[in-house]
Amino acid sequence: TRVRSSAASDVYKRQLLNDPLYLGWHHERVRGPAYDAFIDTFVQAVKRTFPHVLLQWEDFAKRNARRLLTHYQDQLCTFNDDIQGTGAVTLAGLLAAVHVTDTKLSEQQVVILGAGSAATGIAEQIVGAMETEGRSLEEARRSIWLVDSHGLVHTGRGGLEAEKAPYAQPHARIASWNTSRLEQIGLQEVVTRVHPTIMIGTAARAGVFTEAIVREMARHVERPIIFPLSNPTSKSEAAPADLIAWTEGRALIATGSPYPEVPYNGQTITIGQCNNMFIFPGMGLGVIAAQARRVTNEMFIAAARALSECSPARSVSTASLYPKVEDVREVSRRVALAVGLAAQQSGVAERTSHEELEWQITAQMWIP
16 A cells, blocks of 8 residues: 555656646755755855844754754754744643643643654743753653654654654653553553643544543543644544533643634633744744844743733633734733843843833834
8 A cells, every 4th residue: 555655646746747837846855965955055045144034944844843953053043933832832821721720830741642843842842841840851851751653652662763762751660551562552551551630632633532531531630731732623633522521621721723612511611722823923023122143942931931921711710721813912022022031031132121122022013
């Protein structure tokens, strides 16, 4: 099947490249050293032409996204929204949720289904925020249970990609689990063993947060925090109405796609959308207003905390964990201020007064 599929794909590509109406470059996709050389040529040209540029990477494939960010993040002012923006907006929702539960993020056990750029970006931001609450780097990473297409990521597995390795659970932690295959431990087993307080989906596998898994999670935590973030809705790990029903209305939910309100037991529960639009405009605005030379992880954590402070759920527990889309302009202003202050505190921007930074942010905002 795989051979036939690959052959069909090759035929399709040849047809596309030979079609006179195809608007792209009539050439095979460039990969390997030639690809990296082109990217570097572009980046160096941008640095020469725009010395104070903010370069944002968007929609790069998993095999390229992290390594390119790592390679260039100390060479110029740059970030990857799919990795860092997604991580920060998810962190903001989690911070709002733990405020509702009157707990700390550093007290949570987090299961993340999927291990692509979004998942590792989310894990990185959670770990960074846990560190600010006093956890060590190692303790924070051990709170993350990453589950990919081969099961739980742990040190007993060979050939782990570099971006997954920091979150590989020590094999000793799972050696006593009474399971038939330690090489491939699925989501159900992880939830049963770990008793997570937070479960996040980035796997684009519809319905994978099953009733059995969700009910098992809900048995061990008063307010389960569940974020099925894959989109569109046809790929969502679970529907909010089901999550509410399976947890007797106790779940705190955010989704990657927009969903309607869920009526339950005389209440109306608003489902917030975990959308990067709440982070990246404010991030860009804060960087430009503060004239930051680099983008640091601390700046993303500051952005997440500022967004979290805008959560309606902080006042009404059945409200959305995220603000209304209509409020994004004011949210971006608050995020930008937090980002600018964090840039100054990190030493990548010149110190100014709080008032001067606010003025610079307002001056940079376009009013149609």
